Structure formats: C-alpha cells, structure tokens
Amino acid sequence: MKNFSELSEKEILALAISLEEEDNKIYNEFAEGLRETYPDSAKIFDLMSREEDRHRHRLIKLYQEKFGNHIPLIRRQDVKGFVERKPIWLSRPLSIDKVRKQSEVMEIETQNFYYQAARRTTDAAVRQLLGDLAAEEHRHQRRAEQLEKQFINPQVQEKENKSAHRLFVLQIVQPSLAGLMDGSVSTLAPVFAAALATKDSWQAFLVGLAASVGAGISMAFAEAVSDNGSLTGRGNPWLRGASCGVMTTLGGLGHTLPFLISDFWTAMAVSGVVVIFELAAISWIRNRYMDTPFLQAAFQVVVGGLLVFATGLIIGSS
Structure with missing residues (x-):
C-alpha cells in the first residue's frame, strides 16, 4: 500500500480512472437496487452514473495523450487515506436513506481527492483537468439536490x-x-x-x-x-x-x-x-x-x- 504523496502523475491519473469506474458501477447498483421500490430516486442515480462515466472518458483521453494506452491497475485500497466504503449496494432491498448518505460521502471524498491531486501535479493539462473535476464533484452535490427536487415531488416522497x-x-x-x-x-x-x-x-x-x-x-x-x-x-x-x-x-x-x-x-x-x-x-x-x-x-x-x-x-x- 502506497501513501498518496508517493504517487506519480501517471499513477494519480490511473487512480482517478479507477475511482470513476468504481463510482459509476456503485451508482448503477444503487439505481438497480432502488428501481423497484423507489423508481424516481433510481432515475437520479442513473444520471449520476452517466456523469461519472463522462468523467472516466475525459480522464482516459488525457492519460492516453500523456502516457499511452496501458493504464496500470491502482485501486483505492492500494492507497492510504481513503475512507472504507461499506458494500451496502450488495443488500436487497436497499435503504433509501443509507443510499443517499453513502452517495453524499462518495461525492465529498472524490472532490477532496481531486483537490489534493491537482495540488500535487505540475503538468498544466493534468492539473487543469483534475481541478475541473474537483469543481464538478462539488457541483454534483447541488445537482443531486436539484435532481431530487425535480424527481422527488411531495407525492413521490409520500x-x-x-x-x-x-x-x-x-x-x-x-x-x-x-x-x-x-x-x-x-x-x-x-x-x-x-x-x-x-x-x-x-x-x-x-x-x-x-x-x-x-x-x-x-x-x-x-x-x-x-x-x-x-x-x-x-x-x-x-x-x-x-x-x-x-x-x-x-x-x-x-x-x-x-x-x-x-x-x-x-x-x-x-x-x-x-x-x-x-x-x-x-x-x-x-x-x-x-x-x-x-x-x-x-x-x-x-x-x-x-x-x-x-x-x-x-x-x-x-
């Protein structure tokens, strides 16, 4: 297991790609787990999953431009400092309150990662992308609130x-x-x-x-x-x-x-x-x-x- 401060720019990008892939899959699992009981909330996580997928594509494109096509496998559990995520997405049926709390923690953790990663990089293009993604993760929290208001009206909430x-x-x-x-x-x-x-x-x-x-x-x-x-x-x-x-x-x-x-x-x-x-x-x-x-x-x-x-x-x- 490595300390975050020991990662190179190449490894930071590889880790970012892995994080976005994991979050995309987790949001997909949230959506599928909620679809039968909470169909309107499931739509929110479908949209959040697609957002994470777009982030992944942007990261992979930049990685290919800088380091080629081989992306080393670096996962969150390989780096010290990440919060352990309980696999609540494996439970059925899912608790809507636990899912919302988990997604909030995921967004905050990813935002902090991008802020710290951007500060550690010297390549202008890498730093710009990581900074942009940090800002987008911050906007995700407000976006999630807007989506909730859009899909979760009083009748749906009831x-x-x-x-x-x-x-x-x-x-x-x-x-x-x-x-x-x-x-x-x-x-x-x-x-x-x-x-x-x-x-x-x-x-x-x-x-x-x-x-x-x-x-x-x-x-x-x-x-x-x-x-x-x-x-x-x-x-x-x-x-x-x-x-x-x-x-x-x-x-x-x-x-x-x-x-x-x-x-x-x-x-x-x-x-x-x-x-x-x-x-x-x-x-x-x-x-x-x-x-x-x-x-x-x-x-x-x-x-x-x-x-x-x-x-x-x-x-x-x-």
Whole structure:
C-alpha cells in the first residue's frame, strides 16, 4: 500500500480512472437496487452514473495523450487515506436513506481527492483537468439536490415514505414482533408452573431465565435460516435473526425478573401485572405496524396468553 504523496502523475491519473469506474458501477447498483421500490430516486442515480462515466472518458483521453494506452491497475485500497466504503449496494432491498448518505460521502471524498491531486501535479493539462473535476464533484452535490427536487415531488416522497415504512415493517418489526410474542407467551407456562410447584422465587427465576434465553437462541436461528431475503425482500437474515432472538429473550425476561423479589406472593403479583403490560404492548404494536384493529389484536393476544398462563397455573398446582 502506497501513501498518496508517493504517487506519480501517471499513477494519480490511473487512480482517478479507477475511482470513476468504481463510482459509476456503485451508482448503477444503487439505481438497480432502488428501481423497484423507489423508481424516481433510481432515475437520479442513473444520471449520476452517466456523469461519472463522462468523467472516466475525459480522464482516459488525457492519460492516453500523456502516457499511452496501458493504464496500470491502482485501486483505492492500494492507497492510504481513503475512507472504507461499506458494500451496502450488495443488500436487497436497499435503504433509501443509507443510499443517499453513502452517495453524499462518495461525492465529498472524490472532490477532496481531486483537490489534493491537482495540488500535487505540475503538468498544466493534468492539473487543469483534475481541478475541473474537483469543481464538478462539488457541483454534483447541488445537482443531486436539484435532481431530487425535480424527481422527488411531495407525492413521490409520500410514496417512497410508504415504501420505506413497508420495508421497515418487513425487515425489523415482523421478526421482532414474532420474537416478542413467542417470548412473552410461550414462557408463561414454564415460569408460572415452576413458581407454583416450588413456591420459591429463585427457582422460578432460574426456570424463566433458562426458558427465555433458550427460546431466544432457538428463535434467532430459526428466523436467520428461514430465508436469505434475496427473493422475499426481508433483508439481512442475521439482522432479522438477531432482532427476533433479542426480542424473544426480552419478552420472557419481562415476567421472569420480578421473581428476583424474595417474597414469593409479591413476586407472583408483580409478574402478573407485567404480563398484562406485555400483552397490551404486543396488541399496540400489531395495531400500529401490522394494521390489525386494536380490539382484534388484543383479543387474539390476550386469549392466547391467558390460555398459556392458565396452563402453567394448572400444571404448577397439580
């Protein structure tokens, strides 16, 4: 890996060509990744991709005039000082906010590169082109804002916001809600059965802790391997698995932690109150994000929770 200060003018031009080729491909990937869900934003990145391609042609033309037809392969990772770019363009579907932030960083980084490169060169033609490209990258930021105003009117913005909301529900809310419901409901029976069978808060806590953590691990792996998200649009499987597993564990721990109270009947009462709040929270989330009428959601969740709760009481009292 070389320091930027060690590069010759020939290597600087070769690096600039490589950067423009990379940015062109990334903007193409952004456009393709956004086309189905955010078609109007995809048009912006199509135009930005073509701009980068024009920059590449100008750089190659000057390079050929100065150094011939062989262009050495010098990439950003071969030179110290460049910001590492996370390959968010490989994810499907793409997050519109992440894409816009990434493109802003790309434009600023490329602009700074051209400014620094122009200062280091002594050839007049090379310096002029690098300076011109630095100015154009600066104008790109304003151009992107103009394109956004052109293509992203209030109606389109509302449509894209709805698309973003659907993706958020699909990738985050659904697996998290599934985990919360499983953790809150499925652990009721073992926790309260153990509590009534032993009349010992600590033993009930240990059973609840084991049931919550075990269920969280099981649900995390089950969600992660269910599908890779490439066809369903459900996003990164490990992110879904992590959110599902964490919420499963938290759902079980909610009514398990009160059994840290040494007085058994006090712990039982507090845990029962927590169960009510858990079921109410699940009903609210289903109403808020899954468009399920609140009363219907409450009925479904409460009936299921009470049946499991009663099962635990019956088994623990027998």
